[in-house]
Amino acid sequence: MGAAWDRPAPEATPLARPDAAGLDLPALRRLMESLGEPAWRGGQLFEGLYRQRWTAWERFTVLPKPLRARLAESVDLRGPEIVQSQPSEDGATKHVFQLADGKQIEGVFMPYVVRGSGLRPTPPEPPRPVQAEPAPGFAVRGAGLRPTPPEPPRPGQAEPAPGFAVRGSGLGPTPPEPPRPVQAEPAPGFAVRGAGLRPTPPDINTLDRVTLCLSSQVGCAMGCTFCATGQMGILRNLTAAEIVGQVVAMLNHHGHPADVPVNLVFMGMGEPLHNLDHLMAAFAILTDPKGLAIPPRRITVSTSGLVSGIERLGTYPKRPRLALSLNATTDEHRSRIMPVNRVWNLEALAEALGRFPLQSGERITLEYVLLKGLTDSLEDGRRLAAFARRFPSKVNLIPFNPHAGSGFEPPDEARIGALCRQLVEAGLTVSVRRSRGQDVGGACGQLVRSLRRGLPATEGED
Numbered sequence: 001m002g003a004a005w006d007r008p009a010p011e012a013t014p015l016a017r018p019d020a021a022g023l024d025l026p027a028l029r030r031l032m033e034s035l036g037e038p039a040w041r042g043g044q045l046f047e048g049l050y051r052q053r054w055t056a057w058e059r060f061t062v063l064p065k066p067l068r069a070r071l072a073e074s075v076d077l078r079g080p081e082i083v084q085s086q087p088s089e090d091g092a093t094k095h096v097f098q099l100a101d102g103k104q105i106e107g108v109f110m111p112y113v114v115r116g117s118g119l120r121p122t123p124p125e126p127p128r129p130v131q132a133e134p135a136p137g138f139a140v141r142g143a144g145l146r147p148t149p150p151e152p153p154r155p156g157q158a159e160p161a162p163g164f165a166v167r168g169s170g171l172g173p174t175p176p177e178p179p180r181p182v183q184a185e186p187a188p189g190f191a192v193r194g195a196g197l198r199p200t201p202p203d204i205n206t207l208d209r210v211t212l213c214l215s216s217q218v219g220c221a222m223g224c225t226f227c228a229t230g231q232m233g234i235l236r237n238l239t240a241a242e243i244v245g246q247v248v249a250m251l252n253h254h255g256h257p258a259d260v261p262v263n264l265v266f267m268g269m270g271e272p273l274h275n276l277d278h279l280m281a282a283f284a285i286l287t288d289p290k291g292l293a294i295p296p297r298r299i300t301v302s303t304s305g306l307v308s309g310i311e312r313l314g315t316y317p318k319r320p321r322l323a324l325s326l327n328a329t330t331d332e333h334r335s336r337i338m339p340v341n342r343v344w345n346l347e348a349l350a351e352a353l354g355r356f357p358l359q360s361g362e363r364i365t366l367e368y369v370l371l372k373g374l375t376d377s378l379e380d381g382r383r384l385a386a387f388a389r390r391f392p393s394k395v396n397l398i399p400f401n402p403h404a405g406s407g408f409e410p411p412d413e414a415r416i417g418a419l420c421r422q423l424v425e426a427g428l429t430v431s432v433r434r435s436r437g438q439d440v441g442g443a444c445g446q447l448v449r450s451l452r453r454g455l456p457a458t459e460g461e462d
């Protein structure tokens, strides 16, 4: 018997009632024909579902009223339902979706704004103590506050000079009050609620782009030891409709304007290349210019190293970009944390990625989670650079997002910086990515696992 990822994952149970949300154009045409309507009305449904992101039949005013009434009677318009949302202090919001069969998956909404020359996430700024106006007798010099000498008393002066007071028979200086730090107004992104400061969601109208992290399966067959989802095992594939439905639900939940670019990354629950048929069906809907119109280059699938899936993905003329969750530079270490490496080791992976048909300027992203004492040595950095130079690539270093029971820790900042420098000096494009939403259970699967156990996401798991 082979590994779990060798076999197709179980599929969703067919729905008792048809659900139009998430269907592609041919399916929507068939739906209309089944109701005795012309097939072209399927195109009106498609634009309403994905360009307008309507989620109630009464919104489809392009359809005759009697037809809307018939649709409301016989066809659902549900898709995955957001049942819990947890805003993070870094601006991201993690969502838990309930599917039609009661199973749960998760996705993350990550807003970004441009500041200066680069793109940065929109964390609400923490409240800062600000320096009060210098107290009498103090003046700002350079970076600090120093006392200013009081003017000496002048002969014949009746009143003591400022800074002097009469003591006994003479005049002596009065000590100036020390400067006191005062609390500033809440910084943008913070609001006073109750006794404390808590984050408020970033203003949706000032965003430059958003990135949505999506799930592709319920659970996962790959069994990576550092991943909460991997410990759940595989329950089933998501349908194309459930994949598209996560996007529509998150954009609607945040009131996302249609003109702000959307990036999609399949880094939530599941191995996307283990569900490639439904993934590609969803990709066709997501990229359709008459619907959500997300450019293919803005969609990235992250694989754990399923070489059979990488090879299949490369056969599609129009496809998402590819990222590899690498995470170790020796077969011994990688096989220990990612069981798929026992089947396709690093050499097999590098060869498959070298054969992957890239477009002009396209690069494969290497995601490398830094685990203290396991994958963060400078020798790892040297091997990572050698691996990355075998094909057009860029490297994302991701300090491990610790969760209770994982048994792993992130390295300290000095080690992260040293690895980053080492890779840059080797001629690679490198970024350090912080897992967003850490305070609400950032690693894939953590939030759902916590809900299943009835625990807050940041509390301990076994």
Ligand code: SF4
Binding pocket: 220, 221, 222, 223, 224, 227, 228, 229, 230, 231, 268, 269, 270, 271, 303, 304, 325, 444
């Ligand atoms: S890291 Fe990704 S591929 Fe590995 S178990 Fe978790 S969800 Fe699956």
